[in-house]
Amino acid sequence: MKESEEIRFAVLMFPNFPLMAFSSVIEPLRAANTLSGKRRYSWITVAAGEKIRASNGIGIEPDFHVHRAPEVDRIVVCSGGDAEHLVAGEEMAWIRKNLRSGAELGAVADAAFFLARKGLLDDHACTLHWTSQPAFKEAFPHLDMRSDLFVIDRRRFTSVGGIGSLDMMLEMIRRDYGADLAEGVAGWYMHSPLRPDADRRLLTLRIRSGIRDDLVLSAVAMMEDAIEDVLRIEDLASRLNVSPDKLERSFKAELGTPPNAYYRNLRLGRAADMLTHSSLPVNEVAVACGFGNAANFSRAFKPRFGYVPHSVRRRVSRAGEAPRAIAGMK
Numbered sequence: 001m002k003e004s005e006e007i008r009f010a011v012l013m014f015p016n017f018p019l020m021a022f023s024s025v026i027e028p029l030r031a032a033n034t035l036s037g038k039r040r041y042s043w044i045t046v047a048a049g050e051k052i053r054a055s056n057g058i059g060i061e062p063d064f065h066v067h068r069a070p071e072v073d074r075i076v077v078c079s080g081g082d083a084e085h086l087v088a089g090e091e092m093a094w095i096r097k098n099l100r101s102g103a104e105l106g107a108v109a110d111a112a113f114f115l116a117r118k119g120l121l122d123d124h125a126c127t128l129h130w131t132s133q134p135a136f137k138e139a140f141p142h143l144d145m146r147s148d149l150f151v152i153d154r155r156r157f158t159s160v161g162g163i164g165s166l167d168m169m170l171e172m173i174r175r176d177y178g179a180d181l182a183e184g185v186a187g188w189y190m191h192s193p194l195r196p197d198a199d200r201r202l203l204t205l206r207i208r209s210g211i212r213d214d215l216v217l218s219a220v221a222m223m224e225d226a227i228e229d230v231l232r233i234e235d236l237a238s239r240l241n242v243s244p245d246k247l248e249r250s251f252k253a254e255l256g257t258p259p260n261a262y263y264r265n266l267r268l269g270r271a272a273d274m275l276t277h278s279s280l281p282v283n284e285v286a287v288a289c290g291f292g293n294a295a296n297f298s299r300a301f302k303p304r305f306g307y308v309p310h311s312v313r314r315r316v317s318r319a320g321e322a323p324r325a326i327a328g329m330k
Helices: 019-036 089-100 111-117 130-139 163-177 179-188 197-209 214-224 233-239 244-255 259-277 282-288 294-305 309-319
Strands: 007-013 041-047 074-079 104-109 150-153 156-159
Touching: 007 019, 007 089, 019 041, 019 074, 019 104, 019 163, 019 179, 074 089, 074 111, 089 104, 104 111, 104 163, 111 130, 111 156, 130 259, 130 282, 150 163, 156 163, 163 179, 197 214, 214 233, 214 244, 214 259, 233 244, 233 259, 244 259, 259 282, 259 294, 259 309, 282 294, 282 309, 294 309
Parallel strands: 007 041, 007 074, 074 104, 104 156
Antiparallel strands: 150 156
């Protein structure tokens, strides 16, 4: 737990930042101050422009331009889905100045891409929004990327964004000032209590998939860990200590589809994300998602999305966005 001095936060905003993740960083700090009756935290917003627009079009005027921003204790980078393409020389100079003074550094949503490209997540565990995780793994195979709502690893902290950012902030408050204050802040926002680390992987999957059946949830988690080296359904059932028939009945009851079909669509969805968020050649995406070669991949991909994989890559390079059929999956 910290002593009595306030902890200074800065949110570094980039255009098209997600407003929910932004609010989920700042609002818990405000509540912690109110509930404790003390100024536990202070915060500022920083950017390289006069007004930065969120992904929903709302514009926010930052408190400080990066050239004039003061030093802080913790920086949270908040950016949108184009984080892998950000250059941001001015912002990086300010970040590195703060790091030299001992600041902690974090990211919400896709901003982990930006930090990773600058080498600022080396030797640290991290996470980011689940739609960008496949491309992130391929781009940074040396990094310890985890499928968790958030990861706090020494002086780095990252979250998947959205409500995952609130969970991350609650854990920070718990470490800073104790469980009572963190639980009070969670209650302030009618949020579920903090959960043990071991529960967070399946919790994250349950939230984004809507799966209620524990057997199906565990099976899907195994499928997500075996995208390139595809498991046979018989082997998957064996690992779960159930019969293949039992697994199939559970999938049909919960999801309305057999496990083989779900697994195939899962791999196709992973491939669509990689085509959108990475520059990997189509044949490498095919292999990474368990399709063996580009021809098999294309035959499976077009009926699912209405486009061949090469068409997706051309549209992304030309317009900077995915085809509508894929964008709707996010």
